Amino acid sequence: MAKLSLAALVPLRSDIAHKVSELDQEREKNAFCVYVKGEQAEEPTRSFALITEELEEAREDFRVIDELIHSANLAHKITWNNQEISLFTAMQIAKHMRKEAASLKRYGSMKKEELNTGGYFNGGDKTITRAMYDIEKARESGLKLERKVKRLSQLIEDECHNIFLEFPQAEKYIELED
Known part of the structure; x- marks a missing residue:
């Protein structure tokens, strides 16, 4: 029975999704043939029925994994901020933290004031755009949050390498060691 770490199952799921896509394209290609009337049609090497069977099997394997x-x-x-949270929740938190860190770093790269030359929406007047926040504080907060999310991601990654699950279908897609 194939037992793989959760960390190994994630890229395997992508491989299976890719296989589903390949089989779908192959079936589309082999579903029809074009030939000149009176000449012999060239039969595909793999039948529509065989490809459909393999496609259904790969789709089922994808659903299972x-x-x-x-x-x-x-x-x-995992434990995060003195709380036990699921890996799913941790991944969602990490995703939101990454987005917030990127936003804060972007705000931290802005100028305190910027002169805008006349434009259509302000009647051609020159305007000034002023940041209504502390630019350096935003930058520092973004960098701090970035370090924090790296730590959370490492905790998630470590846990994923410690979880082993049975997925017998893995042998169809990857070579397993004895």
């Missing part, structure tokens, strides 16, 4: 990964992400916990 997807559910396995989602269940593990909900069932397993």
Whole structure:
């Protein structure tokens, strides 16, 4: 029985999704043939029925691995800010933290004041855009949040390497060691 870490299952899920896409394209290509009337049609090397069967199997494998990964992400916990949270919650927090860190760093790169030359919306008048926040504080907050999210991501990654799940279908897609 193939037991893989959660960290190994995530890229395997992507591989299976890619396989589904390849089979879907192959079936589309082999579904029809164009030939001149009176001449022999060139038969594809793999039949529509065989490709459809493989496609259905790959789609089922994708559903199984997807559910396995989602269940593990909900069932397993890490400690963050003195709280036990699921891997799923931790991943959501990390995603939001990354977005906020990027926003704060962008705000931190702005000028305190900027002169705007006349434009259509202000009747051609020159205007000044002034930042209504502390630019340096925003930059520092963004950098601090970036370091914090790196720590959270490392905790998630470490936990994913410690969780092992059975996925017998893995042998269809990757070579497993004995």
